[in-house]
Amino acid sequence: MVERKSYSTIIGHLSLIIGVLVVVFPVWIALVVATHDNHSFMSSVTPLWFGHEGLKVFAQLFDGSAATGGISVGRMLLNSTLMALGITVGKITISILSAYAVVFFRFRGRMVAFWLIFMTLMLPVEVRIMPTFQVVADLHMLNSMQGLIIPLIASATATFLFRQFFLTVPGELVEAARIDGAGPIKFFWDILLPLSRTNIAALFVITFIYGWNQYLWPLMITTDARFTTIVVAIKHLISVPEGEVMWNQVMATTILAMLPPVFVVIVMQRFFVKGLVESEK
Structure with missing residues (x-):
């Protein structure tokens, strides 16, 4: 043995x-x-x-003297960070509010609204991307941070996950909060949000990485180098029509692009585990 x-x-x-x-x-x-x-x-x-x-190559990337169109990698990292955070916060906010309305409010057509949201999962990105691009262009949000963030903040998956969690909340807890005089906003803020911290932590990690790794959408709506994200920059460094690819710069940019997602995973994993332990007490 x-x-x-x-x-x-x-x-x-x-x-x-x-x-x-x-x-x-x-x-x-x-x-x-x-x-x-x-x-x-x-x-x-x-x-x-x-x-x-x-570290000479890294210094060249940050001062803009590398083959990045005169834009420093620091600016590209900032663009990717703002985009990923905006998408993450927007997805979590809209999803948790939508799930809260569907589960705890009684109004005509609420389940129809939920299933319409859920059915958007059946539409591939290729079907939605051209109409979305047309809407963004009509709203004059091309080459803007709003255009990078707003079209990607809706999430049927996150709404479904929050809804499934809210369905497990005991009805006695809802009744007790109502007896104590807690209104809808107070019940949501003081009870549901603390109970949802595990789901929020997990979705934050997943959604941040999703937003950080976006390539097709930023490539389509940005022609101004000031809004270039780090993932698109790596592709531009590799796609050299004439001349040799500066692989040392490509690899250095790749290393820098890995650091923020790794940092988020390490930090949020601690809160995720803490939420799991507290929820079992």
């Missing part, structure tokens, strides 16, 4: 180590290539250790 347990532990640790190496190795190569000049990477042997360039 002890030997079987020790073997399973060893196999588990080996599997974990192999998985970590598979995930980390491409990131390591990207970091190493960012410290070499472009000719070293274009040679037949890919370097596996840091080069003599050090």
Whole structure:
């Protein structure tokens, strides 16, 4: 029994180590290539250790002297952060209010409204993107932060998740709040929001990464380099019609683009676990 347990532990640790190496190795190569000049990477042997360039490429990206159209990576990171945060906050706000109205208010057509929202999941992005683009163009929101954020804040999935959670709230809790004189706003703010912190934390992580990784929509509605996001910038760095691709700059930009989502996952994971523990008490 002890030997079987020790073997399973060893196999588990080996599997974990192999998985970590598979995930980390491409990131390591990207970091190493960012410290070499472009000719070293274009040679037949890919370097596996840091080069003599050090952090020089990163400095070029931030001062705008790299092949990024004169726009610093710092500005692109700011654009992506504002876009991701705007989409995240907008999705969570609209979804939780919609679910609250559907579950706790009795009005004619509420379930029809919910199923109409839910049916939008059946429409692929390719079907919706051209009408959405036309609406944004008619509202003069091209090349603007509003145009990047507002069309992407509706979420049928988040509305469905909040609705399913609100359905588990005991009716006795609602009655007790009504007896204590809590109105709809107070009940929502003081009771439902604290109970929903686990769902909000999970959706925040998922939605932030969704907003951060947007490529097609920012590419369509932005022609002004001031609104370029970091994901679109990586594509522009790779798509060089004439001349060689500056792979050290591409890899450095990729590393920088990974940092904010990783930071959000690490920070919000702690709150997510804390919410799970508190909800079980």
